[in-house]
Amino acid sequence: MQRAMQRRHRPRRLRALLAAAMLVLVGCADSGGDRGESSGVHDRRPATVAGIPTDEGPHKLHLAVDAFRQREYLLYIPSKLSDGRWRGGRPARPLPLVVALHGGLATKDKMRELTGFDSLALQLGFLVAYPDGFLTTWNAGDCCGAAKIGRIDDVGFLTRLIDMLTGVGLADPRRVYVTGFSNGAGMAYRLACEKPDKVAAIGVVEGALVTKCTPDRPVAVMIFHGTADRNVPFDGGGRRDINDDRPFPPVSYAVDVWRKAAGLPRPRHKVVHDGPIDCKSTGRGAHGAEVTLCTVHGGKHTWPRPATTMLWDFFARHSRT
Numbered sequence: 001m002q003r004a005m006q007r008r009h010r011p012r013r014l015r016a017l018l019a020a021a022m023l024v025l026v027g028c029a030d031s032g033g034d035r036g037e038s039s040g041v042h043d044r045r046p047a048t049v050a051g052i053p054t055d056e057g058p059h060k061l062h063l064a065v066d067a068f069r070q071r072e073y074l075l076y077i078p079s080k081l082s083d084g085r086w087r088g089g090r091p092a093r094p095l096p097l098v099v100a101l102h103g104g105l106a107t108k109d110k111m112r113e114l115t116g117f118d119s120l121a122l123q124l125g126f127l128v129a130y131p132d133g134f135l136t137t138w139n140a141g142d143c144c145g146a147a148k149i150g151r152i153d154d155v156g157f158l159t160r161l162i163d164m165l166t167g168v169g170l171a172d173p174r175r176v177y178v179t180g181f182s183n184g185a186g187m188a189y190r191l192a193c194e195k196p197d198k199v200a201a202i203g204v205v206e207g208a209l210v211t212k213c214t215p216d217r218p219v220a221v222m223i224f225h226g227t228a229d230r231n232v233p234f235d236g237g238g239r240r241d242i243n244d245d246r247p248f249p250p251v252s253y254a255v256d257v258w259r260k261a262a263g264l265p266r267p268r269h270k271v272v273h274d275g276p277i278d279c280k281s282t283g284r285g286a287h288g289a290e291v292t293l294c295t296v297h298g299g300k301h302t303w304p305r306p307a308t309t310m311l312w313d314f315f316a317r318h319s320r321t
Helices: 002-039 108-115 117-124 145-149 154-167 183-194 251-261 307-316
Strands: 057-064 070-077 095-101 127-131 171-181 201-205 220-226 269-274 277-281 291-296
Touching: 057 154, 070 108, 070 117, 070 154, 095 108, 095 117, 095 154, 095 183, 095 307, 108 117, 108 127, 108 171, 117 127, 117 307, 127 154, 154 171, 154 183, 171 183, 171 307, 183 201, 201 307, 220 251, 220 307, 251 291, 291 307
Parallel strands: 095 127, 095 171, 171 201, 201 220, 220 291
Antiparallel strands: 057 070, 070 127, 269 277, 277 291
């Protein structure tokens, strides 16, 4: 009799155990749903955004500049973006963007190797774009080479690149910075001259201002230039291009253009003195703009080793108002 009753109660206990197990599973599912809502399961990082990979590392990409042509660039994505929070298929917080322009007869890969921005971007969390010029040159105004002779619209290309990266939500439009070396430095000048609303600051290394420059708003500018540079002489001289024997203007000309645009005094405030590098600043003026000149005593036509970190420190202090 007792055994029969035990057999009759056994299905009830089994059903009770199954019900309890279901409650545990439901509880786990509910808990997971709460975690998803707070951490963004429904906003999981997409593999690409507008065709741009979102995983950490450098990516070789193309940008259409018209119906018939594309321009190539490298985009370095740091883990801060790939591992960060995403909402609606976009980063919850867009990152700063540094656009790094190679010198004449160089390439995006050479600029990446020269500057070492990738490791700094990984450490501090910003995007780096390395575009390629036209036949290894940029149309910086009166210089240089094929891009100038062909009247390539490099201002349009770089503006389109910036607008694309900010428009898809990867880059913060208030924290876009452009730097360049030599011909690329001249291109950084030209972009800031013609599109000052697109950049918060520029960094120029061994370059000259060889284009008409009447910006309608101030831009923060940091300039590195060696006193022994024979390609683009510190005090002016040399030859602007293969078909233009006019001399390059002195570094002081570019300093005066940018400080006057912001209503700033001459750069007299010493901010850095590190071996041969002597940096003086105007201090901040309208819209927070300032001009800093870093004279590299004895420096030649090269990228100074500390320039990458110093440029980023300068950029990080400025955002577009």
